[in-house]
Amino acid sequence: MTVSYPYPLAVLSDRLNVQTIVWSIQRNDELSGLGSGQIIQAELAPPLWTGEVVLDLAYHDEAKQIAAIIRKLHGAQEAFFLCDPLSVYPQSDPSGVLLGSSVVQVDSIPSHRASIALKGLPAGYHLLPGDKMQIAYGADPTRYAFLEISESATAGGDGSTGFIGVFPHVPVGIGINDVVTLAKPACRCVIVPGSHNPGTGNGMFTEGAGFKVIQKK
Numbered sequence: 001m002t003v004s005y006p007y008p009l010a011v012l013s014d015r016l017n018v019q020t021i022v023w024s025i026q027r028n029d030e031l032s033g034l035g036s037g038q039i040i041q042a043e044l045a046p047p048l049w050t051g052e053v054v055l056d057l058a059y060h061d062e063a064k065q066i067a068a069i070i071r072k073l074h075g076a077q078e079a080f081f082l083c084d085p086l087s088v089y090p091q092s093d094p095s096g097v098l099l100g101s102s103v104v105q106v107d108s109i110p111s112h113r114a115s116i117a118l119k120g121l122p123a124g125y126h127l128l129p130g131d132k133m134q135i136a137y138g139a140d141p142t143r144y145a146f147l148e149i150s151e152s153a154t155a156g157g158d159g160s161t162g163f164i165g166v167f168p169h170v171p172v173g174i175g176i177n178d179v180v181t182l183a184k185p186a187c188r189c190v191i192v193p194g195s196h197n198p199g200t201g202n203g204m205f206t207e208g209a210g211f212k213v214i215q216k217k
Contacts, residue, residue: 137178
């Protein structure tokens with residue numbers, strides 16, 4: 001079978017037995033201070049999601065397979081989709097049963113792009129701060145937004161919400177009717193160069209495997 005990039009979830013993310021994960025943000029800001037003590041911040045580029053993943057103990061064969069799949073990414077040359085194991089589904093619907101096969105779409109985006117309105121949700125569906133969403137947009141190349149909901153919202157009887165604050169800002173290029181993924185939303189990532197540790201063989205198991213990632217939109 002031909003290897004294709006970015007790796008879909010089934011190739012790598014779904015196979016990871018994650019022991020710990022830290023999601024954070026790399027900001028790309030210029031800071032300057034005034035004599036008054038005031039700090040002035042200018043955002044030079046949109047922030048990027050980062051992650052530090054530590055894998056659980058694994059049998060040697062399993063660990064070797066994961067390491068081989070990661071090496072085939074050629075460092076930071078190729079991308080893969082990584083699902084946050086803490087945010088597989090919205091918090092109010094931890095198994096995704098209520099969401100079911102709903103096709104959620106962008107309903108509206110304000111000019112400041114700090115929030116987003118959705119449609120296509122089940123009536124009364126709850127979204128909470130910390131829930132994640134993935135939106136594919138554009139073509140040649142297709143780009144991927146990975147957004148975090150910043151405030152609570154409830155879908156009305158027609159399945160739509162009002163404007164919901166998100167972080168970071170909704171990228172330019174995302175528009176009305178673009179599909180929003182709430183079930184297993186994934187961040188398109190690359191491995192941070194030099195961060196992959198394939199683990200140490202110890203008795204029957206390999207331990208200490210892990211890597212760091214940074215978002216690639």
